Amino acid sequence: MSERFDGRVAVVTGAAQGIGAATARRLAADGAKVAVVDLSGEKAEATAAEIGAGAIGIACDVTDEAAVRAMTERVVEAFGRLDILVNNAGITRDDLLHKMSYADWNAVLHTNLTSMFLCCQAAQQHMVAARYGKIVNLSSRSALGNRGQANYAAAKAGVQGLTATLAIELGPFGITVNAVAPGYVATAMTAATAQRVGSTPEAHQAWAAEHTPLRRVAQPEEIASVVAFLSSDDSSFVTGQTLYVNGGAR
Template sequence: MAHSRVAIVTGAARGIGAAVAQRLAQDGFAVGVIDLTEDSCAATVEAITNKGGQAIGIGADVTDADAVTTAVDRVAGEFGPPTVLVNNAGITRDNLLFRMTEGDWDAVLGVHLRGAFLMSREVQKHQTEQGWGRIVNLSSTSALGNRGQANYSAAKAGMQGFTKTLAIELGKFGVTVNAIAPGFIETDMTAATAARLEVDFEDFKKAAAATIPVQRVGQPADIAALVSFLAGEESGFISGQVIYVAGGPKD
């Protein structure tokens, strides 16, 4: 059946989110590009519109229910009902447990889990009305445990349970829900990790690549390619899955 070709990507100002937004635009979706400020979305929107695609940049804090409602309404008003949602927004506040503050914990769990919950709750209204939808949640190999990331690991593992439950609830409405768990991807976030560890980023990437079976680190485009498939027609019998994109087996 025909359905609107409108997608929303959170955390889309840079890195994986930006690559995903651009790939979906290339696939023919009009894209709502969401990040904390509208200004931060400008580069992604420009990259899309310069290639003849359609996009709108929206500043919204995904942990704020009113901001989420307003953002989704704006996308729907501009392009039509959004049927694809990519919950990519995420932050890190890394520290060992004994140094981790309540603020570090709450901020990370808030953006990942509360953000994905609020966005999904808002967008599913449009998906169920259309009788078709795709939700893709970004998890991480850190869900399996990673030193200094008790908050991030808990959030990313939470994304997997959230994904499986939504797949069960929304399947009868023609909506699939899957999670992607990236391994080492070359982004500003991994560069910041290297800086925090006081390691040169090139050395950091080389060391990571040496431990990865395919002998390279991942690129945002590697994630965008899988989102493209999961957001399309041919993935309709895949739901509730966590797919590790890490250059080798992880789970």
């Protein structure tokens, strides 16, 4: 096991599956204590149990301010500190503009953007006191625009603005804030997108691969490795940035 994060404590939201689970596993493998946070406490605990000692599963609705604050305090109570926050929780409710409901617009904005504001706000008080912290927010290539994803694209573009602003505000306290914007990643979320457009996950991935210079889609572990870099002291002078991890797609 690497000692890259020895003594560090990380919170990863939306960590029961996909990119979040891969990130939680990577940080733990590199020595961090990890809070696996997810809307489903049962799934969070299952992922934490898979990781093993030094990981705990916590149920939390990251769109609920009180729940986020309670989750953050539980992590600090359990581990004594909070060094790394990875805001990964997200959903899709895709539809074309003329068919998109107000409820679906709000659900995606609250889950994919407002939740990050709440988690950052709760975590920063501990990081400011320690004069150290690493915040990594998950954006998306869809921030540049994607048909049928007005809500998701707006939220993920907002993540980049939030990231740049918090880097300015929190930098004087030794806290870096960066974003990772993945392209197509083979996850349950993209599988659901494939079904929405009348395809299969395999066919949809093949289509995406054809439009990617590397001629393949990403695996969750490949995104997790970039998150780990931005969560580590190897990126000590990197802040306010959005790093696109999309196989060279334009």
